[in-house]
Amino acid sequence: MTRLELRELRKTYRTRGRPPVEAVRGIDLTLRSGELLGLLGPSGCGKSTTLRMIAGLEAVTGGDILVDGASVVRAPAQDRNMGVAFENYALYPPLTVAENLAFGLRARRRSARGDVSRKVAEIAERVGLREILDAHPSTLSSGQKQRVSLARALIREPDVLLLDEPLSHLDAAQRDTTRRELKRIQRDLGHTTILVTHDQEEALSLADRIAVMKDGVIQQLGTPYEIYDSPANVFVADFVGEPAINLLPGTATADAHARLSDSVRLALPTPVAEGRELVLGIRPEDLRLAGDDSGLPARVVAHEPLLESGIATLALDGVDRHLVALTDPDVRLAHDDRVRVVADRDLTQVFDAETGDSLR
Numbered sequence: 001m002t003r004l005e006l007r008e009l010r011k012t013y014r015t016r017g018r019p020p021v022e023a024v025r026g027i028d029l030t031l032r033s034g035e036l037l038g039l040l041g042p043s044g045c046g047k048s049t050t051l052r053m054i055a056g057l058e059a060v061t062g063g064d065i066l067v068d069g070a071s072v073v074r075a076p077a078q079d080r081n082m083g084v085a086f087e088n089y090a091l092y093p094p095l096t097v098a099e100n101l102a103f104g105l106r107a108r109r110r111s112a113r114g115d116v117s118r119k120v121a122e123i124a125e126r127v128g129l130r131e132i133l134d135a136h137p138s139t140l141s142s143g144q145k146q147r148v149s150l151a152r153a154l155i156r157e158p159d160v161l162l163l164d165e166p167l168s169h170l171d172a173a174q175r176d177t178t179r180r181e182l183k184r185i186q187r188d189l190g191h192t193t194i195l196v197t198h199d200q201e202e203a204l205s206l207a208d209r210i211a212v213m214k215d216g217v218i219q220q221l222g223t224p225y226e227i228y229d230s231p232a233n234v235f236v237a238d239f240v241g242e243p244a245i246n247l248l249p250g251t252a253t254a255d256a257h258a259r260l261s262d263s264v265r266l267a268l269p270t271p272v273a274e275g276r277e278l279v280l281g282i283r284p285e286d287l288r289l290a291g292d293d294s295g296l297p298a299r300v301v302a303h304e305p306l307l308e309s310g311i312a313t314l315a316l317d318g319v320d321r322h323l324v325a326l327t328d329p330d331v332r333l334a335h336d337d338r339v340r341v342v343a344d345r346d347l348t349q350v351f352d353a354e355t356g357d358s359l360r
């Protein structure tokens with residue numbers, strides 16, 4: 001069981017003839033023993049750089065990395081005891097799966113031959129690789145390769161497990177199964193784990209806590225519920241959630257409303273200084289179609305009736321921006337239908353238009 005701490009971790013890439021790139025700008029994070037932390041953010045936000053610094057594959061520009069309170073920031077990669085499974089697998093093609101697994105173990109410790117075979121068999125059983133132990137990587141599916149990659153990281157009995165987009169090459173069905181397996185294995189073995197992903201669903205379903213990153217800075221650290229229900233700013237609100245949250249500009253009124261246009265006002269969950277420019281965030285599932293004349297009049301732009309719930313695109317009368325609302329599975333709407341839409345006041349997010357920060 002291991003605690004991992006990142007303190008003021010920084011990385012600036014300097015390439016001759018180009019301006020420096022500040023990929024990671026002072027990250028502070030503490031992972032509890034056995035915790036699975038999802039590092040989530042768009043491409044280029046510095047996730048992989050962070051992981052590579054922890055693994056010792058990239059020198060840090062500043063800050064510290066501590067494992068159980070001891071700094072490892074100057075230790076070479078092979079002395080850090082981190083299990084790494086990266087996106088591009090990095091399996092050795094001439095070796096069989098069993099040999100690939102054994103190789104990782106032998107390279108690390110001078111283990112006895114019998115010991116190695118026992119460990120390979122054990123991990124193959126746990127990760128579901130028994131049938132393909134004699135296969136070569138070139139004959140494996142993407143899902144199998146990713147599992148071998150995970151097994152190779154696990155077989156070293158690492159203090160910390162670092163997974164970079166471990167499910168990215170899988171199709172939807174494989175991803176679901178592998179995700180469940182990954183969660184089970186991580187929980188059984190109790191590794192302190194960082195999982196890098198740009199896929200919010202992966203982060204929301206796997207992680208104990210999520211750190212949402214943008215431009216080398218952590219925007220919010222919290223449980224999946226905290227991130228989803230109480231986003232710290234517009235970026236987090238917009239990045240997490242599918243279909244995306246509705247973001248509507250408005251101006252605060254004296255009576256705890258936001259004016260979206262001359263004719264449209266929405267109630268705020270908390271009072272805000274009159275005249276303040278806001279962005280309201282309303283999740284598609286927090287909008288409902290009214291059966292009576294409550295709510296705001298709107299026109300249906302499009303409706304996709306899906307199996308579990310439909311997705312309606314609506315134009316509120318007098319507001320330029322379209323809204324997306326989830327509809328019950330039995331609802332059928334046609335283009336230009338008139339409806340009335342109600343937003344749940346208590347679930348409405350309120351952000352400052354200038355800073356993007358939450359005002360709740």
Ligand SMILES: Nc1ncnc2c1ncn2[C@@H]1O[C@H](COP(=O)(O)OP(=O)(O)OP(=O)(O)O)[C@@H](O)[C@H]1O
Pocket residue numbers: 013014015021022023041042043044045046047048049050198
């Ligand atoms: N070796 C390098 N030299 C120079 N710049 C780099 C290098 N590696 C990454 N960068 C830059 O650092 C920033 C962060 O990159 P990084 O790969 O860590 O992001 P990421 O969030 O993992 O993105 P992705 O999901 O696309 O891998 C990007 O602007 C990238 O172009």
